[in-house]
Amino acid sequence: MSAPPKFAGLKLSTQPPQGSQHTLELYLDYVCPFSAKLFNTFYTLDTLLAEYGPKLQVIFRPHIQPWHPSSTLTHEAALAVLRLAPEKFWEFSSALFKHQTEYFDVSVVNETRNKTYERLARLARSVGVDEQKTLALLKIPESSEKDNLNSGNQVTDDLKWVIKTDRVIGVHASPTVFFNGVEERSISSSFTVEQWKEWLAHNVT
Known part of the structure; x- marks a missing residue:
C-alpha cells in the first residue's frame, strides 16, 4: 500500500528510487x-x-489507539504538520515521541481539548512549523450553529483516511510493521541498531 501525493510526507525521504522498491x-x-x-x-x-x-x-x-483518547489529538497535530510542512513530519514525529509522556492519560485528564492542541502547536513550533497555522487547523470552535455541533476540525478528513488505511488491513496493536504488504512479525519494538542492520541486509536486496 502506498500513499497519495498529499500524504507524501509520510515517506521517509532518503534517495530517489531506482526501479523497483x-x-x-x-x-x-x-x-x-x-x-x-x-x-x-x-x-x-x-x-x-x-x-x-x-x-x-x-x-x-499513523495508528490511533482509541483507548488512549489523546492518541487522536497527537495524530491530528502530526497531520496538521503533514499538511503545512510535509518535510517536517518525521522530525515532528520524533519530537512527539520524545515528549509523549506529556500526552499520556494522566497528563491530559484535566485539560480541555483545545488546551492540548495549544501545547501540540507549540511543539510544532519547536521544529520550525508555524504555531498559529498549526493551531488553526486543530482548534474546535467553542460555539456554533445548532446543526453544526460535531463538525470536527480542519484535519478530520485526513484523520479518517489514516484510520481507513489501518482498518482495511486489520491492524490492531502498535507497533505493527508491514514489509511488502505482509505483516513482518519478526520485527520487534526492542530491535537494536545491530538487529535492524542485520534485518535490512538480509531482506532488502
Whole structure:
C-alpha cells in the first residue's frame, strides 16, 4: 500500500528510487511506549537507510489507539504538520515521541481539548512549523450553529483516511510493521541498531 501525493510526507525521504522498491510500513501510535522505542531506534539509522534508499521506501502509518483518547489529538497535530510542512513530519514525529509522556492519560485528564492542541502547536513550533497555522487547523470552535455541533476540525478528513488505511488491513496493536504488504512479525519494538542492520541486509536486496 502506498500513499497519495498529499500524504507524501509520510515517506521517509532518503534517495530517489531506482526501479523497483521494497516497502516498509511502520504502524505507530504517538502515545504508545513501544512505538516510541521502535521509532527512536529506527530514526537513528539515517545514514544506513540512505544506502538502502534506492531499494527501500519507508512509510510512517499513523495508528490511533482509541483507548488512549489523546492518541487522536497527537495524530491530528502530526497531520496538521503533514499538511503545512510535509518535510517536517518525521522530525515532528520524533519530537512527539520524545515528549509523549506529556500526552499520556494522566497528563491530559484535566485539560480541555483545545488546551492540548495549544501545547501540540507549540511543539510544532519547536521544529520550525508555524504555531498559529498549526493551531488553526486543530482548534474546535467553542460555539456554533445548532446543526453544526460535531463538525470536527480542519484535519478530520485526513484523520479518517489514516484510520481507513489501518482498518482495511486489520491492524490492531502498535507497533505493527508491514514489509511488502505482509505483516513482518519478526520485527520487534526492542530491535537494536545491530538487529535492524542485520534485518535490512538480509531482506532488502
